[in-house]
Amino acid sequence: MKFQQYIEKHSNQITLLTAILIIAGYLAKYALGSNVGYDVTLAVASIIAVIPIFIHAYQALKVKVISIELLVTIAVIGAFIIGEYNESAIVTFLFMFGGYLEKRTLSKTRESIKSLTEMAPTTALVVQDDGTTEEVDVDDVDEGDVVLVKTGASIPVDGKIVEGHGYTDESAVTGESKEISKQVDDSVFSGTIVSDGFLKVEATKVGDDTTFAKIIELVEDAQDTKSHAEKFIDRFSTYYTPAVLLLAIIVFLFSQDFKLAITVLVLGCPGALVIGAPVSNVAGIGNGAKRGILIKGGDAMDTFSKVDTFVFDKTGTLTKGNTAVSAVKNYSDDLDSVIALTAKVETLSDHPLGRAITTYATTKKLEYNALPIADNETTKGQGIAANVDGQEVLVGNQKLMQANNVAMTDQQVSDMKELQSHGSSVVLVAVKNQLQLILGVSDTIRPEIADELAALRKEGAKHLVMLTGDNAATANFVAEQIGIDEVHAELMPEDKVKFVKQFQKDGRRVAFVGDGINDSPSIATADIGIAMGSGTDVAIETSDVVLMQSNFAALVHAYGLAKRTVLNTKENIVIAVGVVAFLFIGLLLGFIYMASGMFVHEASILVVIFNAMRLIGFGKPTDEIGDVALEPAK
Amino acid sequence: MKQKVTLQLEDLTCPSCMTKIQSAVSNQAGVEDTKVLFNASKVKAVIDDDQITADDLAKVVKDLGYDVLKTKVKEVATA
Numbered sequence: 169m170k171f172q173q174y175i176e177k178h179s180n181q182i183t184l185l186t187a188i189l190i191i192a193g194y195l196a197k198y199a200l201g202s203n204v205g206y207d208v209t210l211a212v213a214s215i216i217a218v219i220p221i222f223i224h225a226y227q228a229l230k231v232k233v234i235s236i237e238l239l240v241t242i243a244v245i246g247a248f249i250i251g252e253y254n255e256s257a258i259v260t261f262l263f264m265f266g267g268y269l270e271k272r273t274l275s276k277t278r279e280s281i282k283s284l285t286e287m288a289p290t291t292a293l294v295v296q297d298d299g300t301t302e303e304v305d306v307d308d309v310d311e312g313d314v315v316l317v318k319t320g321a322s323i324p325v326d327g328k329i330v331e332g333h334g335y336t337d338e339s340a341v342t343g344e345s346k347e348i349s350k351q352v353d354d355s356v357f358s359g360t361i362v363s364d365g366f367l368k369v370e371a372t373k374v375g376d377d378t379t380f381a382k383i384i385e386l387v388e389d390a391q392d393t394k395s396h397a398e399k400f401i402d403r404f405s406t407y408y409t410p411a412v413l414l415l416a417i418i419v420f421l422f423s424q425d426f427k428l429a430i431t432v433l434v435l436g437c438p439g440a441l442v443i444g445a446p447v448s449n450v451a452g453i454g455n456g457a458k459r460g461i462l463i464k465g466g467d468a469m470d471t472f473s474k475v476d477t478f479v480f481d482k483t484g485t486l487t488k489g490n491t492a493v494s495a496v497k498n499y500s501d502d503l504d505s506v507i508a509l510t511a512k513v514e515t516l517s518d519h520p521l522g523r524a525i526t527t528y529a530t531t532k533k534l535e536y537n538a539l540p541i542a543d544n545e546t547t548k549g550q551g552i553a554a555n556v557d558g559q560e561v562l563v564g565n566q567k568l569m570q571a572n573n574v575a576m577t578d579q580q581v582s583d584m585k586e587l588q589s590h591g592s593s594v595v596l597v598a599v600k601n602q603l604q605l606i607l608g609v610s611d612t613i614r615p616e617i618a619d620e621l622a623a624l625r626k627e628g629a630k631h632l633v634m635l636t637g638d639n640a641a642t643a644n645f646v647a648e649q650i651g652i653d654e655v656h657a658e659l660m661p662e663d664k665v666k667f668v669k670q671f672q673k674d675g676r677r678v679a680f681v682g683d684g685i686n687d688s689p690s691i692a693t694a695d696i697g698i699a700m701g702s703g704t705d706v707a708i709e710t711s712d713v714v715l716m717q718s719n720f721a722a723l724v725h726a727y728g729l730a731k732r733t734v735l736n737t738k739e740n741i742v743i744a745v746g747v748v749a750f751l752f753i754g755l756l757l758g759f760i761y762m763a764s765g766m767f768v769h770e771a772s773i774l775v776v777i778f779n780a781m782r783l784i785g786f787g788k789p790t791d792e793i794g795d796v797a798l799e800p801a802k
Numbered sequence: 803m804k805q806k807v808t809l810q811l812e813d814l815t816c817p818s819c820m821t822k823i824q825s826a827v828s829n830q831a832g833v834e835d836t837k838v839l840f841n842a843s844k845v846k847a848v849i850d851d852d853q854i855t856a857d858d859l860a861k862v863v864k865d866l867g868y869d870v871l872k873t874k875v876k877e878v879a880t881a
Contacts, residue, residue, distance in 0.1 A: 172867045389839065
């Protein structure tokens with residue numbers, strides 16, 4: 169085995185030596201006129217170069233695989249027997265040299281993912297009981313340990329800050345390069361870089377359980393999860409290679425032409441076919457990973473590219489997910505004091521609407537916290553009644569007002585209806601049984617949504633659907649603003665699943681875009697489940713595509729990337745099959761022989777790899793800083 | 803006791819190497835669930851440490867002619 173390892177390690181030198189010998193051989197023939205020198209050097213070159221190929225062929229044969237190397241080995245030995253030393257030397261050299269170039273270029277396509285894995289910290293500074301720190305391997309850190317992270321270092325665990333503060337760059341986890349301020353009690357993720365400050369972090373998840381480790385594992389697995397096309401090619405090549413061997417034997421039996429038979433062996437190599445499809449996927453998945461887009465393998469890539477219907481869950485995906493006071497209808501004399509009273513009442517509630525109102529009062533710099541409050545009563549589905557600063561205050565919906573006999577004028581009713589028709593939730597406020605205020609609270613639509621949805625259509629999306637638990641007025645308003653084709657509102661999670669199934673029955677390919685947590689049934693049912701803006705375990709496990717950033721541009725990019733990757737795979741298959749066809753036609757017409765055939769083969773392998781490499785650069789560059797952050801340290 | 807072993811290999815470049823490593827590793831006694839990741843150049847397997855150790859596994863791969871750069875072992879909680 170020593171010998172074999174020596175050969176493996178020095179295959180580059182062997183290739184170089186073969187090249188030198190071939191040149192020397194040709195010099196001997198044409199400069200010195202020595203045919204013997206020519207034959208001897210080329211024969212030596214063939215023997216040297218065939219050794220590593222033979223070893224590979226033998227190992228494969230041991231596990232019952234008829235490999236390309238076996239075809240080449242037989243062809244070379246055959247050429248040797250009939251004295252075609254120049255053919256055997258050039259074929260082996262081209263095969264070795266092609267392998268070398270393949271290795272070089274292949275590593276380029278893997279680079280994006282490698283740079284990601286290289287960001288994973290390998291050691292951690294664990295704080296000991298006596299306050300000193302000890303550097304240990306990340307795998308030896310336990311949950312509950314406190315680790316020290318200084319400026320410029322990356323956090324080795326998932327955990328909570330127990331001391332210190334600073335700025336972190338979470339681009340390794342989210343793909344988005346942004347400085348985020350972190351204080352005590354904030355959560356931090358492994359793989360994030362502390363760009364300024366120092367932190368002591370108590371580990372909650374370590375080693376393979378951290379989000380970053382899961383991302384890396386997912387991406388690594390994804391690269392090797394094969395698409396249907398690849399599986400087909402795998403099966404195909406297990407029969408194809410032996411078939412070529414058989415064909416060569418048949419050719420020999422019928423034509424009695426030994427040279428023709430061994431030429432068939434070389435020409436039949438399925439080189440580009442085997443590498444063409446996987447290399448496209450690796451490059452495509454790498455492109456996504458660099459932008460915080462995790463696509464789970466060739467199968468997901470394939471299905472995603474065929475999606476024509478996108479179903480969105482409104483909350484959090486189309487909107488910013490933070491409600492805010494968007495309209496104020498005032499009927500009182502002193503607006504600010506009424507808002508202060510309302511805010512005080514809302515401090516009793518943790519309803520999102522309530523939080524929107526207290527935030528609104530705070531931004532208006534109203535002092536409401538000190539107001540005395542008594543006798544509060546919450547009625548479910550209506551609102552809150554309380555005595556604030558000596559006044560009876562009612563905050564809630566129309567039902568609450570009716571229950572307390574608060575009269576509304578026609579104008580007030582029409583104001584309320586108008587706000588509702590714009591998609592706002594409405595909060596009514598009465599003081600001393602007089603309606604004083606109507607507040608419209610709505611979720612802010614992400615500003616870029618309309619453009620991004622248009623871009624999604626341009627990439628090939630045919631039908632955009634919104635399924636939401638919100639009320640119909642809100643849902644219709646949002647849908648109209650951003651250009652959605654179909655809206656269904658007031659749905660329960662199980663209703664959403666039904667709609668997804670119905671779309672599938674209608675022959676649509678459905679992608680469901682959600683936050684990946686409370687809509688996992690729909691995500692699992694859809695042809696492609698897309699979790700947006702969350703790298704949680706659940707999202708990573710249930711969905712086919714994970715967008716680490718809560719950003720629509722990432723969705724458009726992912727969709728375009730899937731389309732291009734699949735197209736690229738098809739191009740590569742066409743190239744590979746075309747080359748084999750070309751070679752056999754060339755052989756029949758008599759202008760292709762062994763050496764030239766091997767040359768075309770190796771060239772075609774490089775062509776498919778280069779073709780796949782175009783995918784690495786697809787799309788707008790992640791912003792400049794983001795890219796630099798993802799480069800491994802030199 | 804079951805262990806999950808991850809071997810980081812030198813860069814794999816030929817898809818046929820995968821088949822070789824896959825069958826060599828999974829044919830060892832005490833090895834179940836072998837996965838060779840071609841692009842990540844990793845071998846993942848679950849082993850029974852009564853029958854085989856991670857180092858034995860690394861040796862099997864080395865004997866095939868592939869360098870093992872790093873061996874990682876993790877106990878698998880038996881349910």
